[in-house]
Amino acid sequence: MSGTPIAEHAFLSDGHTSALVTREGSVDWLCLPRFDSPAVFARLLDDEAGHFLLRPANPDAVAVRRYLPQGLVLETVWTCATGTLVVRDCLALGRHDRGHDLGQTSPGVLLRHARCESGQVDIVVQWVPRPEFGLIHPRLAATSGGVVARGGATVQLLSTNLPMTISESRTTRESRGEPGTAEARATLEAGEQLGLAMQQAPAWGEELKGWSARRIARTVDRTDAAWRSWSDLHQRYRGPLERLVHRSGLVLQGLTYAPSGAIVAAATTSLPEGVGTDRTWDYRYTWVRDASLTLRGLWVAACPDEAARFFAFFARAAATQLERGLPLQIMFGVGGERDLSERELPHLHGWRGSAPVRVGNGAWTQRQQDVYGALLDAAYRLRPYLSDLEEPTRTLLVAAVETAAATWQEPDQGIWEIRGPAARYVHSALMCWIALDRGISLAPELGATDRTPRWTTIRDQIKAAILTEGWNERVGAFTQRFGGDELDAATLLIATSGLLPANDPRVRGTIDAVAAGLSDGRGLILRYRGGDGLDGVEGSFLLCTFWLAEALAVTDRVEEAETVLHRGAGYASDLGLLSEEVDAATGELLGNIPQAFSHLGLVLAAHALAEAIERRAPRSG
The missing domain is CATH 1.50.10.10 (Glycosyltransferase)
Incomplete structure (x- = not known):
């Protein structure tokens, strides 16, 4: 049963839709492409309805979170016995979105960026897309630079340079997790970074293009600047x-x-x-x-x-x-x-x-x-x-x-x-x-x-x-x-x-x-x-x-x-x-x-x- 306290959720927005991120580093709510669209992550309402986790593998890691000043870019600082990890989450704003035009050209991409600030940190990533409020358990497949999910009327793409293990069917001996799940574990050393980008498109439209780690980091910074430009005016x-x-x-x-x-x-x-x-x-x-x-x-x-x-x-x-x-x-x-x-x-x-x-x-x-x-x-x-x-x-x-x-x-x-x-x-x-x-x-x-x-x-x-x-x-x-x-x-x-x-x-x-x-x-x-x-x-x-x-x-x-x-x-x-x-x-x-x-x-x-x-x-x- 889903039951994370409501107050534990952070709110992200790009002026088209929104996401909720728990203190534990899980995106448990995301509707695409609009606020009132069907959710692709809805663990907020049911444990089986999809989520997107990024956090230290150590269950004892302590999280301190805040919004970056004057905006809706979430920063979570994780402290472990072995090191410190900083995660920044946002819904990307468009290249020219500034001031009163905030959100006009948002690309509809969820961005997650992690950087090891000191020591080393073992991390875990789980990507469990469940379109249409969990009705669809899509088929996942590795693709160049990430994982693609196909099922129903939409396709989702997770861009990452991490090697992801895909659990596709309960009958597959190699499967270790829930079918339709992609998971990765890795170790980041001080100064190393990780970028994740998730986007969705109609299943019968043009093929989605992946995001590089550099583009992810640059867009997180640009989104932060865009929010500050709005706040400076307002x-x-x-x-x-x-x-x-x-x-x-x-x-x-x-x-x-x-x-x-x-x-x-x-x-x-x-x-x-x-x-x-x-x-x-x-x-x-x-x-x-x-x-x-x-x-x-x-x-x-x-x-x-x-x-x-x-x-x-x-x-x-x-x-x-x-x-x-x-x-x-x-x-x-x-x-x-x-x-x-x-x-x-x-x-x-x-x-x-x-x-x-x-x-x-x-x-x-x-x-x-x-x-x-x-x-x-x-x-x-x-x-x-x-x-x-x-x-x-x-x-x-x-x-x-x-x-x-x-x-x-x-x-x-x-x-x-x-x-x-x-x-x-x-x-x-x-x-x-x-x-x-x-x-x-x-x-x-x-x-x-x-x-x-x-x-x-x-x-x-x-x-x-x-x-x-x-x-x-x-x-x-x-x-x-x-x-x-x-x-x-x-x-x-x-x-x-x-x-x-x-x-x-x-x-x-x-x-x-x-x-x-x-x-x-x-x-x-x-x-x-x-x-x-x-x-x-x-x-x-x-x-x-x-x-x-x-x-x-x-x-x-x-x-x-x-x-x-x-x-x-x-x-x-x-x-x-x-x-x-x-x-x-x-x-x-x-x-x-x-x-x-x-x-x-x-x-x-x-x-x-x-x-x-x-x-x-x-x-x-």
């Missing part, structure tokens, strides 16, 4: 948790599909929200809401130069949906695909037996009213950088405001994508209010000034409904649903929305009620309590914890905000990565990783705290 934040905010900006950029500008919610599928539960979802797609909010995070942690590309992507993906009177689809494939039908992979046992493993996401058919506000709020905050909007983008934004105005009273599945009956959620109404409010402000840029009187009337109607039907005097807070009494962490966003002044007692009451009523005992915040149509219990939601910190900061409760922010940030891995949730019993990270929403929440909360500290500081003169 990393401007100064304030609390500066290093984690910068790391989060890199993660958010790493979750961006460079060709289209789409931002995936996470790099993985089916890491559970609760151990042993069926709360296993595929997050390798771009949600309108998540991506819009993530763009805000990039604005703080980095810079918004990619904003126009982002809005153009959604305008093309949505096409004429809103104009035809249809609700905006809440999520798309990274290339703009619509049909994300969900299916299960019964041959995979799941992380720690948490099944089913799913690909696709059934939420694509849901109605979620909050997407309009998320889209307009992102445009509003980035308006200085959107002066020359393309006509399809203007049309999309105007139609989003109009749809929010026409449908804000209709029930939906809400931000948490409840798989049960639709309801009227306070957060959904709030986001419709934001859509109208931001649309009014953007009307000159959108060519919609003639609509502002009607938009203003509807905006005020939504506000009145939230203040009367969404507020519960007995609970002393805004609640999850109109007329309900259940708490929902999403109502914390009222504090940052502009619906009410930050010092309004109803804002403070909601903050206090959520902090008291949705705390897990560790001081982390649950999304809500009560049934949601699913079995099992989920973990505490890191995004909601950061929402609480942000709400405390904007209401000038600085010490409380700082405490909550640092508490949530304390669950980041040693590499600064966050998943979706935390197990309330064990404190272990749960859910898909790295999770854009969690990193976004940290970024925005830290920024809000920095502003609160500045407001408090005495002014000279």
Whole structure:
């Protein structure tokens, strides 16, 4: 059963796809050629679903890992009794990928480079490709400069100058390992280097060309320089948790599909929200809401130069949906695909037996009213950088405001994508209010000034409904649903929305009620309590914890905000990565990783705290 702690994984990206590498030196997750493609290594979800190991042969070797500064090149320093080995892993960036063009020409190659720094180190390499999430056990064969794997619709090539032993069939006497495995053992002396490159192509296309050890080493260095060029342009934040905010900006950029500008919610599928539960979802797609909010995070942690590309992507993906009177689809494939039908992979046992493993996401058919506000709020905050909007983008934004105005009273599945009956959620109404409010402000840029009187009337109607039907005097807070009494962490966003002044007692009451009523005992915040149509219990939601910190900061409760922010940030891995949730019993990270929403929440909360500290500081003169 696969069960390596989620926090033990490092994240690599080339702006097209991602890989996860364990502390033990095994690539246990890699989808090619895109984030949402089938995995060729999926030991993350099943021990038999493929991996790529490079590490010292000595099981007692000690690993210390880090990212090279300002990027996503992983460096692991292995210390053995006999010597020291340094391994650098990355997904290669293209020769001309620099700054804002990061990832545009990525070749789709996983690179692993090892160098013996002192003494001598015995190493082991295992290459176990299992395309289509482990369904295919390909035939492996030695080739000039490496090993080729053939099976199904793709072919994989491992470039290496190591002599590899291939285990092809259980009936072959010479086979020592699992069929379809290539393995090598070697000794590196001080100063000696080893390069490994793995790539994939369609089985019926041109033959893959191998990579030399020199090219591998040179490209690792070039990829490191490319990431630094991006950071030099983007990393401007100064304030609390500066290093984690910068790391989060890199993660958010790493979750961006460079060709289209789409931002995936996470790099993985089916890491559970609760151990042993069926709360296993595929997050390798771009949600309108998540991506819009993530763009805000990039604005703080980095810079918004990619904003126009982002809005153009959604305008093309949505096409004429809103104009035809249809609700905006809440999520798309990274290339703009619509049909994300969900299916299960019964041959995979799941992380720690948490099944089913799913690909696709059934939420694509849901109605979620909050997407309009998320889209307009992102445009509003980035308006200085959107002066020359393309006509399809203007049309999309105007139609989003109009749809929010026409449908804000209709029930939906809400931000948490409840798989049960639709309801009227306070957060959904709030986001419709934001859509109208931001649309009014953007009307000159959108060519919609003639609509502002009607938009203003509807905006005020939504506000009145939230203040009367969404507020519960007995609970002393805004609640999850109109007329309900259940708490929902999403109502914390009222504090940052502009619906009410930050010092309004109803804002403070909601903050206090959520902090008291949705705390897990560790001081982390649950999304809500009560049934949601699913079995099992989920973990505490890191995004909601950061929402609480942000709400405390904007209401000038600085010490409380700082405490909550640092508490949530304390669950980041040693590499600064966050998943979706935390197990309330064990404190272990749960859910898909790295999770854009969690990193976004940290970024925005830290920024809000920095502003609160500045407001408090005495002014000279």
